[in-house]
Amino acid sequence: MSTANLPRLGLIGAGIMGRPMGLNLLKAGYALGVYARRPETATPLTHAGANLYASPAALAAEADIIITVVSDTPDVEAILFGEHGLVAAAKPGLLIIDMSTISPLATQEFAQRLGTQGLRMLDAPVSGGEAGAIAGTLTIMVGGQAEDFAEALPVLSALGKTITLIGEHGAGQVVKACNNLIIAQTVIAVSEAFAIAQASGVDLEKMRTALAGGFAGSKVMEVHAKRIIEENYTPGFKAKLHAKDLRIAANTIQSLGLNLPSSQLAVNYMHELVEQGQGELDSSALAKIVQQLA
Template sequence: MNIAFVGLGIMGGPMAANLVRAGHAVVGYDVSGERLNALAEAGGKAAGSVAECVAQAETAITMLPDSPQVEEVAFGPDGLLEHGRSGLLHIDMSTVRPETSRRVAQAAAVKGIRALDAPVSGGERGAIDGTLSIMVGGHADDVEAARPILGALGTTIVHVGPAGAGQTVKAANQLVVGGIYGLVAEAIVLLESSGVDPAAGLDVLAGGLAGSRILDLKRHTMVKRQFTPGFRIDLHHKDMGIVIAAAREAGVALPLAGVVAQLIAAARAQGLGPLDHSALLKVIERINA
């Protein structure tokens, strides 16, 4: 299949490469020439604009930082809705506001373009390994049409509802992930302050009811204070804003979400934005300094 891929960053780059390995013809666009070169080295082709990228595509995937970038790519004069052909399947795998996904889907339908919101969980490792969890919002027929493509990117692909529903599920995911990082950080501080080896302590926790993917993947690097970004604090801060806005729209109180959002905001205010979200440990340490 001819696939356009717009946004070749930490997540999008390896995802596009996996599509090439799966046998698809992938044309990519990114503002970074270095990222375009990486796609070309993986067997894809580089485009000079969004319009050029999507012109011949049967499917267009976007993986962008936030709602403004998705809206620019979708609605701009050089954008996907202006230059994508009728029948195009647009899969937005960015994490954005649910209302952004609904707006894109409504405008796409007018152009004869099928739109899905399909944000992912699994981080950089999942993008590289093709083991992402993908939560998809949109029409059921379009989801089924997308499954062969999504199958090259993830192992869990679930249709969760109409347009925007994927983004709501992703917001819930980011709430849970942020909360667990905060609790693991507090556990490390408690263990170390009590004279207990945190590595041994977390090994026990990982094998019991407290076990989680976060403990499996990040407990060793957190104990070693290694915060190379797989998913940056800056992006998680943006995601928690989506969580709080979604809660307000739904008319529900999420008190723990407020605490998690404030911890992540504190991390960003302390200059930790470029680090991995496991760097919440630094915030808990500073509270106790």
């Protein structure tokens, strides 16, 4: 497909994830409009050829597909339905791809409200952090209609490598909640194993090398375990954002009437890390809580 036939894209959110994602869309040949609550955060995108818009509504008036990647559920709701929000000026048939991590239940409600106005939505949260956003190798978990997914797939392919249509609206957010729980619980398990090894006089780097080659191997063992050993918690994914995501997971668990104690432990540990004033650190700093308790 020539660039002349590509859909016109909009991007809302130019933070740690949105900026590199926008740059990858520009590299793929898409015309890109951007709205950022703090316009200065979009400077790398405008320098690369994106156009800056004054409001979500102004962007919606000209775009065929809009990607949102913002912090939390209320932010998405305001972008969609608030004053100067997308619905104020969107053309019928506009496809909105929400790549934020927000409540699955709210996502279902938003998709229904948009549908009554002739607008379409996919929830498409991501995993892979800033490094994955820069490299264009994000894992993308999608909820929504199959035909909308098919339309969005070329765009998503400029951002990620593993792109899966999970199910109906909200399904992508459910899987993202599960993803964040698995990561947090694995960091706790690695941290507790390191506490045992350290107390026994075992070299942690050698232990990491050995375990990475077996069934205990994982991305957490590969990346976060190294951070823990080096005590280098420069953020790839800030603890305060992971804590927010885990609250979404906890609310989802509660809404389903499930009793999942180890998941609740992960929620509590991350909350404690943030309460101790360490929310700006990488979420692998969860190891600090384990070390304190050990």
